[in-house]
Amino acid sequence: MVIEDSAHSVVPADSRSTADVDVYDFGRPASLSREHARILEVAFETFSRQWASQLSAKIGVRAHVSVELVTMQPYGEYAASLPTTTTMVVCAFPDSEQRIVVQFPLSAAISWIVQMVGGRAVDTPEDRPLSPIEQALIRTLIADAAENLTNALAGLLPADLSIAGIQYNSQFAQVASASDLVIAVHFSMRLGDRTVPASVMLPAALVLERLTSRSSETPDAVPPGLMRRQIERAPVELALRLEPRMVLPHDVLRLSVGDVVPLAHSADRPLDLVIGDHAVAMAAVGTSGARLACVITATAPAPTEETP
Known part of the structure; x- marks a missing residue:
């Protein structure tokens, strides 16, 4: 028995048994919806600005952090996209096995430490494991970033995020199963004259569950009373206005200090x-x-x- 395709080429039927078929799970989609992607993009843009401000204040170098990509993928793909040697600060939730990762180059971490203690960072510091004192400095730095992350995501993450450890090898870090879906956010960090990549990894199951529940709680229409109260509380600018006077452009161009312009408004x-x-x-x-x-x-x- 043979199967004939549209180009009239003949393919042995037995070859079908060896083809790899990916079964799509509709209850566990492999991509973010447009609505969820936009919510996360806005949240991480807020986080990137806060992270840049925090780094600028702590390391004494003007920092700029921008969001490059927000995507959902298996953890194995995320780990494979990272350099083999890097800094992975693992953050944990209380009473939960799920983890968050804040990742950045090890050379950048060493440069930050040098600058935090008043030194001058070299262009290409050596990639090496951090000493206990250096780990404490990085933990403090990322603890502030984790707080900013929780605030920026506005209820999408549990409170009391803590630092669970620091890993240096992306291939050996056992943060999640290779098939577990995660939300990976990639950043571009400009620190002075140097630009480095960074990323944040979130457990997709946790975030999507809260995104979905938030969407289901959102009413289809805003109650009229609520809208009226919101409008009544919105600040407006009051101004006193004189009767306007029409003038020609060349009259405006000839104005100088001390000129008197009579107005049409009676006293x-x-x-x-x-x-x-x-x-x-x-x-x-x-x-x-x-x-x-x-x-x-x-x-x-x-x-x-x-x-x-």
């Missing part, structure tokens, strides 16, 4: 109290203590809905 006419371009009242200029103030003389009629 006995109240000023308009406006929000943006909308007049809400008329007022006269007065004082309140040592500050100028306005005294309301009339209010504008409330707008009425036009009926068709």
Whole structure:
């Protein structure tokens, strides 16, 4: 028996048994939805700015961190994409086996330590395991970053994230099973004149569960009362406005210090109290203590809905 394809080529039927077939699990998708990807991108953009500010303050070098890629993939693929020798700071949750990884080059970690203690970092420091004192400095540095990460993700991670350890070999670090799906976020870090890659790994099951529950709790429409209260509490800018005067462009270009520009607004006419371009009242200029103030003389009629 043979199978004929569209190009009329003949393929032995027995070869089908040796083909690799990946079974798609609809209950465990292998990619992020557009909505979830956007939520994570916004959260990690916030985290990247906070991380850059923290690094700048701690190591004394202007830092810039930008998000390059947010993706979901098996942990084995994520680990294989990392350099063999690197810094993997493993963070743990209380009462949970799931782990988070903050990864960056080992040479960058050594440079940060040198700069934190007041030294001058060399361009290419030697890749070597960190001493106990150096590990303590990196733990303190990443503990602050982990707090920023929890805040930026706004409830997508449990609180009280702690540093569980530091690994140096990405292939031997037993953080998760090779088939476990993780969310990998890749960053570009510019520290002075040097640019290095970095990444953060999150357990996908934990994050997606919370993303899904958050989406299901979101109402389809905002209640009118809630929207009205929000609008009533939004700050607006009030301003007193004189009657405008039309001038030509060459008149504006000829203005100089000391020139007097007469206005069309008469001295006995109240000023308009406006929000943006909308007049809400008329007022006269007065004082309140040592500050100028306005005294309301009339209010504008409330707008009425036009009926068709």
